Amino acid sequence: MMIRKDLVIIGGGAAGLAAAAACRERGIEDILIIERGDVLGGILNQCIHDGFGLHKFHETLTGPEYAQRYIDMLHTRDLPVMLNSMVTELSSGKILTVVNRKGLHKIHAKAVILAMGSRERTRGAIGIPGARVAGVFTAGVAQNLINMKDFMVGRRVIILGSGDIGLIMARRLTLEGAKVLMVLEKLPFPSGLPRNINQCLRDFDIPLYLKHTVSGIHGDGHLTGVDVVEIDESGEIIPDTAKFVECDSLLLSVGLIPENELSRQAGLRLDPVTGGAVVDEYGQTTVPGIFACGNVLHIHDLVDNVSLEGEALAHGMKLYLSEEALPAAGIPVIPGNNVRYCLPQHLSGHAPTVISFRPSVPGKLHTVRFIQNGKILKKKSLLKINPAEMERIELDPELYRGGGELTVDLVPGRAES
Amino acid sequence: MYYDLVIAGGGVAGCAIARELSRLQLKIAVLEKEADVGWGASCRNSGVVHAGYNNTPGTLMARFCVEGNEGFEDLCAELDVPYRRIGKLVLAESPEEMPALERLLAQGEANGVRDLEIIDGQRVREMEPHLENVFAAMYSPNSAITSPYQLTIALAENSLANGVDIFLNSRVERILTDTDGDGRARFTVYAGDREFQSRLLINSTGVHSAEISAMAGVDGYSIYPCRGEYYVLDTYAGELIDHLVYPVPKPGVGGLGIHLTPTVDGNILIGPSNEYISISEDYSVTVPVMKTLSMEARGYMHQLNGGFYIRNFAGMRAKQAPPEEGGFYDFVIREEESRPGLINLIGIESPGLTASLPIARYVSGMVKSVLQRMGVDVRINTDFKPVRKGPVRFSEQSDAVKAALIETDPDYGEVICRCEQVTKKEILQAIENPLSARSLISIKYRSRAMMGRCQGGYCTQRILQILKDEYVYCPGEIRLGKDGSWVLSGGRCDIT
Numbered sequence: 081m082m083i084r085k086d087l088v089i090i091g092g093g094a095a096g097l098a099a100a101a102a103c104r105e106r107g108i109e110d111i112l113i114i115e116r117g118d119v120l121g122g123i124l125n126q127c128i129h130d131g132f133g134l135h136k137f138h139e140t141l142t143g144p145e146y147a148q149r150y151i152d153m154l155h156t157r158d159l160p161v162m163l164n165s166m167v168t169e170l171s172s173g174k175i176l177t178v179v180n181r182k183g184l185h186k187i188h189a190k191a192v193i194l195a196m197g198s199r200e201r202t203r204g205a206i207g208i209p210g211a212r213v214a215g216v217f218t219a220g221v222a223q224n225l226i227n228m229k230d231f232m233v234g235r236r237v238i239i240l241g242s243g244d245i246g247l248i249m250a251r252r253l254t255l256e257g258a259k260v261l262m263v264l265e266k267l268p269f270p271s272g273l274p275r276n277i278n279q280c281l282r283d284f285d286i287p288l289y290l291k292h293t294v295s296g297i298h299g300d301g302h303l304t305g306v307d308v309v310e311i312d313e314s315g316e317i318i319p320d321t322a323k324f325v326e327c328d329s330l331l332l333s334v335g336l337i338p339e340n341e342l343s344r345q346a347g348l349r350l351d352p353v354t355g356g357a358v359v360d361e362y363g364q365t366t367v368p369g370i371f372a373c374g375n376v377l378h379i380h381d382l383v384d385n386v387s388l389e390g391e392a393l394a395h396g397m398k399l400y401l402s403e404e405a406l407p408a409a410g411i412p413v414i415p416g417n418n419v420r421y422c423l424p425q426h427l428s429g430h431a432p433t434v435i436s437f438r439p440s441v442p443g444k445l446h447t448v449r450f451i452q453n454g455k456i457l458k459k460k461s462l463l464k465i466n467p468a469e470m471e472r473i474e475l476d477p478e479l480y481r482g483g484g485e486l487t488v489d490l491v492p493g494r495a496e497s
Numbered sequence: 498m499y500y501d502l503v504i505a506g507g508g509v510a511g512c513a514i515a516r517e518l519s520r521l522q523l524k525i526a527v528l529e530k531e532a533d534v535g536w537g538a539s540c541r542n543s544g545v546v547h548a549g550y551n552n553t554p555g556t557l558m559a560r561f562c563v564e565g566n567e568g569f570e571d572l573c574a575e576l577d578v579p580y581r582r583i584g585k586l587v588l589a590e591s592p593e594e595m596p597a598l599e600r601l602l603a604q605g606e607a608n609g610v611r612d613l614e615i616i617d618g619q620r621v622r623e624m625e626p627h628l629e630n631v632f633a634a635m636y637s638p639n640s641a642i643t644s645p646y647q648l649t650i651a652l653a654e655n656s657l658a659n660g661v662d663i664f665l666n667s668r669v670e671r672i673l674t675d676t677d678g679d680g681r682a683r684f685t686v687y688a689g690d691r692e693f694q695s696r697l698l699i700n701s702t703g704v705h706s707a708e709i710s711a712m713a714g715v716d717g718y719s720i721y722p723c724r725g726e727y728y729v730l731d732t733y734a735g736e737l738i739d740h741l742v743y744p745v746p747k748p749g750v751g752g753l754g755i756h757l758t759p760t761v762d763g764n765i766l767i768g769p770s771n772e773y774i775s776i777s778e779d780y781s782v783t784v785p786v787m788k789t790l791s792m793e794a795r796g797y798m799h800q801l802n803g804g805f806y807i808r809n810f811a812g813m814r815a816k817q818a819p820p821e822e823g824g825f826y827d828f829v830i831r832e833e834e835s836r837p838g839l840i841n842l843i844g845i846e847s848p849g850l851t852a853s854l855p856i857a858r859y860v861s862g863m864v865k866s867v868l869q870r871m872g873v874d875v876r877i878n879t880d881f882k883p884v885r886k887g888p889v890r891f892s893e894q895s896d897a898v899k900a901a902l903i904e905t906d907p908d909y910g911e912v913i914c915r916c917e918q919v920t921k922k923e924i925l926q927a928i929e930n931p932l933s934a935r936s937l938i939s940i941k942y943r944s945r946a947m948m949g950r951c952q953g954g955y956c957t958q959r960i961l962q963i964l965k966d967e968y969v970y971c972p973g974e975i976r977l978g979k980d981g982s983w984v985l986s987g988g989r990c991d992i993t
Contacts, residue, residue, distance in 0.1 A: 209782050225961070228958070300979075
């Protein structure tokens, strides 16, 4: 039996929850959230540290508290949720196959919001050489094991990669009684947020070694230690510098990958840089009626931004459900100098526009410029730029509508008026 | 404990021999040093069912490979093991490689391999549009793929169902040989904390076969471990090719060259490398080899970039040919004259997986004649059950079947491994496997959980929770694989 729904949201984490609340706020009645876990909130549930919600709620919340704010909103608005349910298929015609303990369900949705989040990059993906032993975890798995399952992963720990989860876990493991020996980062700059470097490493005297990596994993059965090695200017390891360091656990915090299995099935176009869908300013993908937000679209550093992105879909969603189509997005947005990627990747010029982008390399005072047909439409000074921190800047559609390709670039110095 | 027959080594050959001999009324023990069957070369290879053109005519390798290929589909059907006859392309990149290709074809025909043909670059590109640098190819339509670990597990489970005893964690430490009152050979094998007595001892221990033979009193064999490293690519890469893709073999190299191997699960393997090493169980992966593999892969297809990599692993060839010589020596499978009752299998390397069934039949023939010589009356086991049913794979079923499965057991409705869509029911079946193999790797090989692109990022914690809650494991006793490979340094129930 086919169930029919106006809007199905895949994923009840930060992105899906915010999108659901905002869509209901806009008057969309027939919404269903499908969540694979047994509670809403997604990855927020295992993020028991604080620091969430500074922008959104102007206070510092833990992950579960942040999620609860949205869960409460949903409850007061009586939004239906399917828990413990896995979407196993999504067609371009927006037919979902959902599996749970009650059966296999087919749902035909008028519109879909992809909010499946991301997964962690693994040892295999980055090819760390050495023995295949127990004791190597991704940081998020370790976080889940410790915070949700009451399992401990090791006593002498090295963390590879200075991503935020790794930094958070350095502090968490220390508080759990483990000795975190060091955090290694292959780049010359950390990839996590400055506040996490301070609060999770410096405050606990955990050394961060930039331009270092792991060049060998040792052990027979379980991890006994790793080779720590320096990296030269060109990013190659310097073998002579390798030092064996005894440890019983190695945590990897080497990046997140948007989880776009269902998006691929639906046939929408993915951006090779972000790993997420190509979207317009409505958040609509290249398949009409399928929208995306949160980490499934691109990796965020702040959950507050995930929520904003989810909420921003409501405008386009309301329009799509009443008009059954949105204006064509014919204006490409191109990352220029020192911009690794920007979103949306194309614009129609008919809706409120927020351009999200990440710099390629960090720097002090810079100016971001929005350039179309050789003309600078808008520019803004940024006191510092950091690949770890996504920037979001509003752009008035009046400025660019009707024009061609829009380039976003970063140049050193202050914006002259 | 007394057995008619002890088989040292629970790899694909040992398990195939055990199953074959369970057709007879014999008391058989398989001794495996690891915590599960097939953890040596048997689970660490390309999973290719070779056609038989790579081997020198007249050798056991050639004969058993061709026979093995012909019987493989039936074997897999009996044992409910995946098998796909996808065919192989051996590529020549230039006219200079054509004579080598012609020689390969002639050798194949001499071995009795059917349906080999040389095809031109145009046809190759029609079959595999993404391949680059193709001049021509030899097409071998009967080359196939299987799941080598599932096959080994299936052979072991079927042996068990037919009365064979399989002892895991039972490394052979010592072998005493003497004769009984009637002058017949008698072996006392010390393995794990047990003692086994038998009339016959079959040594099927792969890279350890020379040591075990020496332990049983027959010196003179040498095994040179030769490591082969692989990359495992995402199933998205699997969409790019349909056939096995091999290079023309280089003379004097003890491998078949770095090739692209589709797996029965839809991944692609790149590898294996070919490196003689001193430690027989050093399954490390190394940077120079990873670089070579990724370069070779891009040489076949430029799309095969690092974004597809999900894992590395290494296997070990049990080579008799020393490093300075390279190449292949024929399988040695014989009852030792100086030690009647000892049947040695030495140098079972590629195509050992393909040849496992013919090897088992050959050994079975030997065992029968040895027992007759000893005056032992050998009877047929009329209860022999050739068919083994594997677990139902939820992800492979139609929607209607999936719905019906969930209705019969709601555990089918709980997806634990997201990447491979493995349900809780399949995890429970894997945990409760007939061999009582209890590590995470055992669960992985049986269910495919933890094998997908997230490499257990989603499901590992869920499986650990099931082990703790439903099977009352203390977290500290859960093992990844072998002895000592503890996964967690503790949890609440470990604190006393």
